[in-house]
Amino acid sequence: MSTAIILLGISAGVVAAAAGTSTLSLTILLVFTFVLAIFLGFELISKVPSQLHTPLMSGSNAISGITIVGSLLATGLERGGPVVTVLGVIAVAVATVNVVGGYLVTDRMLAMFKSKPGKGKQ
Amino acid sequence: MYREYLIGLSYIAASILFIFGLKMLSSPHRARRGNLVSAVGMLLAVIATLSYQGMSFGWILAGLMIGGLFGAISAVKVPMTSMPEFVGLYNGFGGIASLLVGWAEYHAFWHDSWGQELVPLGRFTGVSIYLAILIGGVTFSGSMVAFGKLAEMISGRPILYKGQHIVSGFVLVAVAALGVVFVLFPHLHVIYAVVLVGIVLSLILGVLVTIPIGGADMPVAICLLNSYSGLAACAAGFVISNTVLIVAGSLVGASGIILTIIMCKAMNRSIANVLFGGFGATAGVQSSGVLGEAKPITAADAYFVLEGASSVVFVPGYGMAVAQAQHVVRELGEILEKNGAEVKYAIHPVAGRMPGHMNVLLAEANVPYEQLVEMDAINPIIETMDVAIVIGANDVVNPAAREDEKSPIYGMPIINVDKARTVFVLKRSMASGFAGIENPLFFKENTRMLFGDAKVSIQALVAQFKET
Numbered sequence: 001m002s003t004a005i006i007l008l009g010i011s012a013g014v015v016a017a018a019a020g021t022s023t024l025s026l027t028i029l030l031v032f033t034f035v036l037a038i039f040l041g042f043e044l045i046s047k048v049p050s051q052l053h054t055p056l057m058s059g060s061n062a063i064s065g066i067t068i069v070g071s072l073l074a075t076g077l078e079r080g081g082p083v084v085t086v087l088g089v090i091a092v093a094v095a096t097v098n099v100v101g102g103y104l105v106t107d108r109m110l111a112m113f114k115s116k117p118g119k120g121k122q
Numbered sequence: 123m124y125r126e127y128l129i130g131l132s133y134i135a136a137s138i139l140f141i142f143g144l145k146m147l148s149s150p151h152r153a154r155r156g157n158l159v160s161a162v163g164m165l166l167a168v169i170a171t172l173s174y175q176g177m178s179f180g181w182i183l184a185g186l187m188i189g190g191l192f193g194a195i196s197a198v199k200v201p202m203t204s205m206p207e208f209v210g211l212y213n214g215f216g217g218i219a220s221l222l223v224g225w226a227e228y229h230a231f232w233h234d235s236w237g238q239e240l241v242p243l244g245r246f247t248g249v250s251i252y253l254a255i256l257i258g259g260v261t262f263s264g265s266m267v268a269f270g271k272l273a274e275m276i277s278g279r280p281i282l283y284k285g286q287h288i289v290s291g292f293v294l295v296a297v298a299a300l301g302v303v304f305v306l307f308p309h310l311h312v313i314y315a316v317v318l319v320g321i322v323l324s325l326i327l328g329v330l331v332t333i334p335i336g337g338a339d340m341p342v343a344i345c346l347l348n349s350y351s352g353l354a355a356c357a358a359g360f361v362i363s364n365t366v367l368i369v370a371g372s373l374v375g376a377s378g379i380i381l382t383i384i385m386c387k388a389m390n391r392s393i394a395n396v397l398f399g400g401f402g403a404t405a406g407v408q409s410s411g412v413l414g415e416a417k418p419i420t421a422a423d424a425y426f427v428l429e430g431a432s433s434v435v436f437v438p439g440y441g442m443a444v445a446q447a448q449h450v451v452r453e454l455g456e457i458l459e460k461n462g463a464e465v466k467y468a469i470h471p472v473a474g475r476m477p478g479h480m481n482v483l484l485a486e487a488n489v490p491y492e493q494l495v496e497m498d499a500i501n502p503i504i505e506t507m508d509v510a511i512v513i514g515a516n517d518v519v520n521p522a523a524r525e526d527e528k529s530p531i532y533g534m535p536i537i538n539v540d541k542a543r544t545v546f547v548l549k550r551s552m553a554s555g556f557a558g559i560e561n562p563l564f565f566k567e568n569t570r571m572l573f574g575d576a577k578v579s580i581q582a583l584v585a586q587f588k589e590t
Binding site: 026027030033034037038039040041042044045046047048049050051052053054055056057058059060061062063064065066067068069070071072073074075076077078079080081083084085087088089090091092093094095096097098099100101102103104105106107108109110111112113114115 | 209
């Protein structure tokens with residue numbers, strides 16, 4: 001409940017900041033997406049059992065590497081001169097470390113989680 | 123036109139894949155496929171982005187190759203015991219990437235209008251750029267400090283100094299004030315200086331908020347930083363109006379917050395107490411006086427007790443990771459099972475240095491996950507266990523949390539090993555645990571101390587079983 005109020009407050013603030021500008025409707029859509037995704041995240045994550053919390057962290061960590069999309073756009077669209085390209089390339093490299101390293105490490109961990117082999121006790 | 127349409131659809135598909143990937147993480151046997159599904163989503167998002175009109179690939183390929191190589195090599199080489207610090211490290215990289223995206227977007231805007239009046243940056247975009255830089259910066263430097271502490275490159279003890287809250291508070295206010303200036307006057311060329319100072323201050327802020335957090339509280343710090351890295355990606359998504367960044371970032375942000383709350387509950391402390399408390403820096407706060415005498419036991423005597431036990435529960439802690447004892451623990455567990463005992467591994471939510479740390483180590487040693495039980499599942503039946511073996515855990519089995527109202531950890535849920543018929547505590551010496559709190563468990567009537575390195579002690583027990 002408190003989460004809902006906080007999120008509504010944030011949304012109101014952001015929309016107020018954009019009020020009167022031509023991008024208002026886009027802003028509202030983006031904030032709407034953000035709020036719904038946060039709730040979805042709460043629902044999804046609260047169902048993950050504690051024994052999988054480490055792979056959950058490293059796996060969600062890899063997802064936060066999604067910022068690679070922003071890095072690729074900054075680098076590839078060639079606007080803003082060489083400084084943007086340099087910043088973009090560094091961003092692409094570090095975001096790739098986050099994505100590749102995160103997913104591989106998670107896979108390595110999850111590969112180790114094994115059920116009891118055939119025989120089983122009692 | 124069609125191209126943009128397809129790219130947009132691909133982003134939606136990528137978001138769906140992320141959601142399904144996380145959903146599949148809720149059961150151990152589907153989790154690995156879930157991770158793959160999520161990775162496919164990421165690949166799809168990258169391919170879609172690369173197919174925008176007018177992309178040039180030279181620099182991108184260089185960045186992808188360098189990052190991919192470093193990421194892949196480190197991911198394959200890192201030992202399981204070092205997992206907490208590597209998750210922290212990758213996390214920091216995600217944060218700095220968001221900072222750089224925010225900075226690059228601002229620079230492109232600034233550069234394009236050089237020599238003329240700056241086109242006013244939309245207020246919303248301004249706020250987003252500043253947030254991407256701020257949260258990204260805090261995530262990066264905070265994660266680097268956490269990495270250093272977990273890898274023991276810097277002291278794991280909380281670093282406290284006089285006026286700490288004032289200094290941190292001042293930097294926070296300065297960062298916020300600069301943000302307001304930035305958003306209100308984006309059309310001034312000198313505002314670039316504000317952005318640069320903002321970057322530096324956000325990096326400093328990340329260090330300031332992480333150094334007072336002690337090694338044993340790192341699970342909370344790592345969860346929170348994980349959440350920040352998602353929110354930074356979210357802010358970067360607002361900057362470039364990209365929904366896949368917003369959705370994926372929010373999912374991670376929510377995940378980190380939930381884990382933070384779970385960890386704090388497991389320690390019966392508020393988030394504020396963990397972040398600002400400097401827990402464990404004030405060693406020597408003793409509540410009760412003489413506790414009695416600890417009773418040592420030899421491996422040979424311990425063997426006789428274990429030999430006759432029909433149920434044994436192992437309670438691992440960070441000490442098991444330090445001693446790298448998970449493989450011998452599993453070996454002893456198997457021997458006990460062959461001997462007819464029922465064997466369980468009870469895991470406290472905050473045992474180790476990140477949530478689920480012990481589960482990963484025991485899984486590495488091939489312990490089937492059915493044998494791993496949570497604190498709430500073991501406590502009601504712990505009275506029926508013949509032997510509880512505590513390996514390198516201390517505060518999470520400290521009965522003072524239940525009995526001694528003056529104890530700093532009073533109220534923290536613990537695994538009640540002291541209620542088992544016999545308790546073996548494997549420990550190097552009588553030194554108190556991380557929090558500097560005396561542990562009455564060591565002096566209980568049914569407790570026996572098996573001194574020495576945990577791995578060596580268990581090897582000795584295994585050897586006893588093999589001799590006979």
